[in-house]
Amino acid sequence: MAAGVAAxxxxxxxxxxxxxxxxxxxxPLAPTEKNKRQDELIILxxxxxxxxxxxxxxxxxxxxxxxxxxxxxxxxxxxxxxxFDRDPEVFRCILNFYRTGKLHYPRxxxxxxxxxxxxxxxxxxxxxxxxxxxxxxxxxxxxxxxxMDDNDSENNQExxxxxxxxxxxxxxxxxxxHTSTLALVFYYVTGFFIAVSVIxxxxxxxxxxxxxxxxxxxxxxxxxxxxFCLDTACVMIFTVEYLMRLFAxxxxxxxxxxxxxxxxxxxxxxxxxxLVMTNNEDVSGAFVTLRVFRVFRIFKFSRHSQGLxxxxxxxxxxxxxLGFLLFSLTMxxxxxxxxxxxxxxxxxxxxxxxxxxxxxxxxxxxxTLGYGDMVPKTIAGKIFGSICSLSGVLVIALPVPxxxxxxxxxxxxxxxxxxxxxxxxxxxxxxxxxxxxxSSAYLHSKRNGLLNAALELTGSSDDEQHIxxxxxxxxxxxxxxxxxxxxxxxxxxxxxxxxLSVRTSTIKNxxxxxxxxxxxxxxxxxxxxxxxTRSPSLSSNNGGSTSCCSRRNKKTTHLPNSNVPATRxxxxxxxxxxxxxxxxxxSLTTSRSSLNMKSDDGLRPNCKTSxxxxxxxxxxxxxxxxxxxxxxxxPTTNISTTCSNIVKVSAL
Amino acid sequence: MFTLxxxxxxxxxxxxxxxxxxxxxxxxxxxxxxxxxDKIEDELELTTVCYRPEGLEQLEAQTNFTKRELxxxxxxxxNECPSGVVNEETFKQIYAQFFPHGDASMYAHYLFNAFDxxxxxxxxxxxxxxALSTLLRGTVHEKLRWTFNLYDINKxxxxxxxxxMDIVKAIYDMMGKYTxxxxxxxxxxxxxxxxxxxxxxxxxxxxxxxxxxxSCQEDDNIMRSLxxxxxxx
Numbered sequence: 001m002a003a004g005v006a007a008x009x010x011x012x013x014x015x016x017x018x019x020x021x022x023x024x025x026x027x028p029l030a031p032t033e034k035n036k037r038q039d040e041l042i043i044l045x046x047x048x049x050x051x052x053x054x055x056x057x058x059x060x061x062x063x064x065x066x067x068x069x070x071x072x073x074x075x076x077x078x079x080x081x082x083x084f085d086r087d088p089e090v091f092r093c094i095l096n097f098y099r100t101g102k103l104h105y106p107r108x109x110x111x112x113x114x115x116x117x118x119x120x121x122x123x124x125x126x127x128x129x130x131x132x133x134x135x136x137x138x139x140x141x142x143x144x145x146x147x148m149d150d151n152d153s154e155n156n157q158e159x160x161x162x163x164x165x166x167x168x169x170x171x172x173x174x175x176x177x178h179t180s181t182l183a184l185v186f187y188y189v190t191g192f193f194i195a196v197s198v199i200x201x202x203x204x205x206x207x208x209x210x211x212x213x214x215x216x217x218x219x220x221x222x223x224x225x226x227x228f229c230l231d232t233a234c235v236m237i238f239t240v241e242y243l244m245r246l247f248a249x250x251x252x253x254x255x256x257x258x259x260x261x262x263x264x265x266x267x268x269x270x271x272x273x274x275l276v277m278t279n280n281e282d283v284s285g286a287f288v289t290l291r292v293f294r295v296f297r298i299f300k301f302s303r304h305s306q307g308l309x310x311x312x313x314x315x316x317x318x319x320x321x322l323g324f325l326l327f328s329l330t331m332x333x334x335x336x337x338x339x340x341x342x343x344x345x346x347x348x349x350x351x352x353x354x355x356x357x358x359x360x361x362x363x364x365x366x367x368t369l370g371y372g373d374m375v376p377k378t379i380a381g382k383i384f385g386s387i388c389s390l391s392g393v394l395v396i397a398l399p400v401p402x403x404x405x406x407x408x409x410x411x412x413x414x415x416x417x418x419x420x421x422x423x424x425x426x427x428x429x430x431x432x433x434x435x436x437x438x439s440s441a442y443l444h445s446k447r448n449g450l451l452n453a454a455l456e457l458t459g460s461s462d463d464e465q466h467i468x469x470x471x472x473x474x475x476x477x478x479x480x481x482x483x484x485x486x487x488x489x490x491x492x493x494x495x496x497x498x499x500l501s502v503r504t505s506t507i508k509n510x511x512x513x514x515x516x517x518x519x520x521x522x523x524x525x526x527x528x529x530x531x532x533t534r535s536p537s538l539s540s541n542n543g544g545s546t547s548c549c550s551r552r553n554k555k556t557t558h559l560p561n562s563n564v565p566a567t568r569x570x571x572x573x574x575x576x577x578x579x580x581x582x583x584x585x586x587s588l589t590t591s592r593s594s595l596n597m598k599s600d601d602g603l604r605p606n607c608k609t610s611x612x613x614x615x616x617x618x619x620x621x622x623x624x625x626x627x628x629x630x631x632x633x634x635p636t637t638n639i640s641t642t643c644s645n646i647v648k649v650s651a652l
Numbered sequence: 653m654f655t656l657x658x659x660x661x662x663x664x665x666x667x668x669x670x671x672x673x674x675x676x677x678x679x680x681x682x683x684x685x686x687x688x689x690d691k692i693e694d695e696l697e698l699t700t701v702c703y704r705p706e707g708l709e710q711l712e713a714q715t716n717f718t719k720r721e722l723x724x725x726x727x728x729x730x731n732e733c734p735s736g737v738v739n740e741e742t743f744k745q746i747y748a749q750f751f752p753h754g755d756a757s758m759y760a761h762y763l764f765n766a767f768d769x770x771x772x773x774x775x776x777x778x779x780x781x782x783a784l785s786t787l788l789r790g791t792v793h794e795k796l797r798w799t800f801n802l803y804d805i806n807k808x809x810x811x812x813x814x815x816x817m818d819i820v821k822a823i824y825d826m827m828g829k830y831t832x833x834x835x836x837x838x839x840x841x842x843x844x845x846x847x848x849x850x851x852x853x854x855x856x857x858x859x860x861x862x863x864x865x866x867s868c869q870e871d872d873n874i875m876r877s878l879x880x881x882x883x884x885x
Binding site for chain 2 (some may be wrong): 007009010011012013015016017021023024025027038039342343347356381383
């Protein structure tokens with residue numbers, strides 16, 4: 001029941017009185033409306049724009065946000081209105097849905113924004129009215145294609161391809177020649193042979209010098225053997241290609257029915273039929289006809305050229321317009337041919353011997369070719385002939401814009417896809433920058449916090465304020481959250497900032513045996529030793545990590561008593577594995593083999609209390625120095641050991 | 653100039669064609685024939701009737717509804733019939749939306765005739781609201797009289813068996829084809845027999861208004877069910 005007629009329900013129920021005298025059985029009890037409220041106006045404040053409607057209007061659809069009690073969550077007691085912090089433009093459509101029962105999709109709206117709003121208000125997009133449904137579906141399909149493109153490319157980038165079997169690899173290679181060099185080679189080879197085959201067919205018929213006997217021979221007969229060999233080679237290649245495609249196709253039946261495979265078959269069939277048939281005079285006529293089909297090999301180029309495919313697709317989609325053109329032309333031809341025939345009937349030596357003979361004249365005239373082999377001689381014939389040519393121009397010109405617009409639409413669609421692919425790199429780079437931006441903000445603030453804390457410890461509390469002001473409340477809360485996470489796991493985020501060394505150097509002057517100082521100094525030291533420390537962890541970009549590792553590999557110095565094969569650490573390409581480290585006591589005597597915590601009682605409490613886990617690990621951390629068991633703020637000797645135990649980080 | 657007979661023949665053909673076309677144009681110009689293709693556009697609805705009801709106070713005085721109820725009723729009415737009157741088509745469509753499984757068109761037709769007291773073919777808001785007032789807030793007598801009016805299809809003051817059959821069949825139609833138990837062929841007829849046995853006091857084959865009212869008042873079921881829709885608004 002449509003919501004709009006809900007207002008007529010009282011009428012329908014009242015009209016039911018007409019059944020009462022007729023009924024034999026007693027009627028059921030009517031439902032009573034508990035806590036029946038008088039209909040009241042509701043104010044919906046959407047981002048400042050106030051919409052008002054009756055409560056009952058909204059309650060027509062009780063399974064949406066506005067129709068159910070869910071909207072009470074948005075009720076603002078002070079202003080006695082429902083406040084939604086959403087887009088007011090889209091809300092207009094949504095409210096109209098409640099009012100009229102029809103959901104419309106405005107054309108200027110972005111499809112994903114609209115979908116989000118619908119999802120928020122709990123309305124299914126399927127109820128969009130017929131007037132707007134087509135548009136909505138089209139835009140949604142485009143969007144889905146775009147997302148799929150992105151997903152595909154991401155999958156490709158990650159390189160995490162599921163292992164395909166031979167068949168699937170071959171099929172992929174065939175469909176997309178850019179996947180591997182072998183596919184590319186195959187692509188070009190087949191293209192070359194198609195060209196060779198087509199040129200052979202053409203050159204075969206060129207007259208190639210005379211043979212004594214005054215007969216000009218076409219090249220095909222003069223060098224019959226050579227051409228035959230060439231033809232055989234081409235057909236071999238084509239056959240092999242076809243069989244390979246057939247083997248690799250995921251659905252052989254579908255492949256065999258596809259247009260391209262039919263073209264392939266038609267291209268190679270004449271040769272085999274020619275082999276099978278002997279030089280029989282009776283069938284040689286048919287044999288000659290078959291050779292015509294060899295020209296279809298040129299259509300094999302459509303696999304190589306996208307423009308050709310677009311053209312073919314356009315013609316297919318304009319089939320109805322082309323049909324209309326043909327039909328109207330036929331009508332006009334028949335009319336004019338009849339008229340011309342009767343007009344020219346009497347004139348002597350007239351070429352217009354019959355109506356079908358006049359067809360030729362009519363076609364030639366209507367398409368403004370005008371060969372001149374048939375011309376009218378009577379005055380009436382000339383008059384009708386001129387009318388014929390004028391109308392021909394009009395009739396042919398009519399469907400052409402439709403075909404052109406179809407072509408341009410399809411062409412632009414393809415352009416869009418290409419443009420999207422071209423911009424994809426830029427887009428992904430943009431996304432990556434945004435991601436790193438947010439995480440580097442965190443680390444930046446952490447450094448600031450570190451500085452603050454250090455300054456606090458020194459007692460210079462006046463300076464701390466002006467540093468922390470730079471972050472907003474939300475940012476600081478977010479950073480606090482990340483910080484808590486670090487604390488929970490005992491790890492911390494990798495920082496890559498040469499500035500840090502500058503900062504920490506200021507702290508070095510204060511001699512603290514505090515844990516964090518050690519860590520800082522450690523880091524500082526590691527920075528100095530490996531100024532190009534990169535943090536691969538901030539983005540899920542594998543490329544970064546590989547570069548990091550490769551760089552590290554160059555600067556490896558091995559610990560004399562390290563039992564851990566450096567490769568083990570270095571091999572961790574995945575940024576998700578985390579090794580716990582907590583204590584970075586300089587008194588750690590163990591080598592890197594024990595990646596567990598080694599506790600030194602003296603410094604254990606420090607570990608717990610240290611709040612800045614700035615000890616950061618990069619993947620293979622080749623410490624320059626051997627771990628010596630010595631406690632004390634000697635940056636150069638001990639710090640690196642602490643670094644060494646710290647392992648990896650995961651990106652947030 | 654005309655060397656050959658055939659050429660003059662061709663010109664004669666041409667001349668005939670020209671004369672025929674020009675005479676057709678002349679007739680079209682004179683208005684005797686119409687050569688234009690699209691006739692639909694000529695028959696535009698020049699006036700869309702828009703009717704407004706009398707004031708709210710008057711309606712409140714005439715009916716048993718409060719102002720608020722009238723407002724709600726009018727809003728619903730105007731939503732479906734922006735022109736202010738409801739014709740039979742719209743009436744049927746609206747009623748059919750309440751009974752999607754069956755065919756409510758016949759019953760809606762009878763209802764419409766009952767609403768349309770002046771038999772004008774359209775029901776204005778006043779008529780609509782007054783009938784509703786009778787049905788929902790009226791006395792038992794008024795309700796029964798209205799029901800009698802509904803059953804009396806030809807408005808001659810008597811209900812005969814054919815009229816009752818039509819009504820009962822229309823009611824059964826609203827149920828649709830897929831019922832349990834399946835509707836038997838003679839169920840409406842039996843129903844009508846039962847009805848007549850109850851209502852037709854003097855067994856003359858027709859039911860008059862007084863018979864109807866009297867019989868209904870005797871039947872408790874009917875009395876109870878008449879009160880069923882009291883607080884529909």
